[in-house]
Amino acid sequence: MSEKAYLVQVGTTPAPETIVIKVMENGPYEVHGCPPLAQAIIEQNALRQSWRYRAGKPFALTEKAHLCRCGHSRNAPFCDGSHRTAGVDLTETASFAPMLDEATVIEGPSLTLADNKQYCAFGRFCDAGERIWNQVGLGGEDNDRLTERMAHHCPAGRLLVFENETGAPVEPAQPAALGLIEDPALGVSGPIMVTGGIRVESASGESYEIRNRQALCRCGQSANKPFCDGSHASIKYRDGLPLPEEH
Ligand code: FES
Known part of the structure; x- marks a missing residue:
């Protein structure tokens, strides 16, 4: 039996096929394959810039787990059926085209930045240093490492960095995992961060x-x-989950 071919972004290693997220029509996300799930709390540096993630409370997933995507569950991160009465239109509107097709490209001395702002998840990791769109143009070892750091922390993958010399993406492989973004600096909860090449099916x-x-x-x-x-x-948006203290 031939395997179905999927679009895979450059620099991405697909997760095992058993792990997949299916978007339910006007319903939750159905997660197969039990990837790890935990709060991913955005922490700031001394300059009050988004800087790193701290792991918060983990949640065990069953083989076919249902995660809320209407924002109204009282049992977050799981679906409690609230979408049926919440009156939220959950119709999918995103493109199936490769994200880079509509990206803006900024070429620096040694790195090139591709940016598709439609996917911005407002994690603000791009605002460190000189802000990534300027930082990539500065060049030099320290500036390039900071550019890479900002891009790699972007939860949405809006930002992708390429090495000019080889044309290869600078994209460290990540484990297949889910993170519930919590953003205490803004007092809000954010999206589900999906890392490690997990397939999302409409x-x-x-x-x-x-x-x-x-x-x-x-x-x-x-x-x-x-x-x-x-x-x-x-x-x-708040998911109602308490944030564990840092030890
Ligand atoms: S827009 Fe809904 S979680 Fe970010």
Whole structure:
């Protein structure tokens, strides 16, 4: 039996086929394959810039787990059926085309940045240093490492860095995992950060491009569903989960 071919972004190693997220029509995300799931809390540096993730509470997933994507569950991160009465339109609107097709490209001395702002999850890791769009143009070892750091922390994969000399993406492989973004600096909860090339299948049965970093909307208000577009920040979405203290 031949394997079905999916679009895979350059620099991405697909997760095992058993791990897949299926978007349910006007319903939750159905997660297969039990990837690890935990809160991913955005922490700031001394300059109050988004800088790293701290792992929060883990959640065990059953083989076919249902995660809320309407923003109304009282049992977050799991679906409790609230989408049936919440009146939120969960229709998918995102493109199935490769994300880089519509990316803006900025070439620096040694690195090139590709950016598709439609996928912005407002994690603000790009705002460190000189901001990534300027940082990539500075060149030099320290500036390049900071450019890479900012891109690699972008939860949505909006930002992708390439090495000019080889044309290869600079994209460290990540384990297949899910993170519930929590953003205490803004007092909001964010998308599900999906790392490690997990396939996301539309309710139509078509698959989105498989990418190393993706962010799935769970507030229900994105205009680019199923992907996050940062709307959770403006509507002040909260999942109601407490944030564990740092030890
Ligand atoms: S979680 Fe970001 S727009 Fe919904």
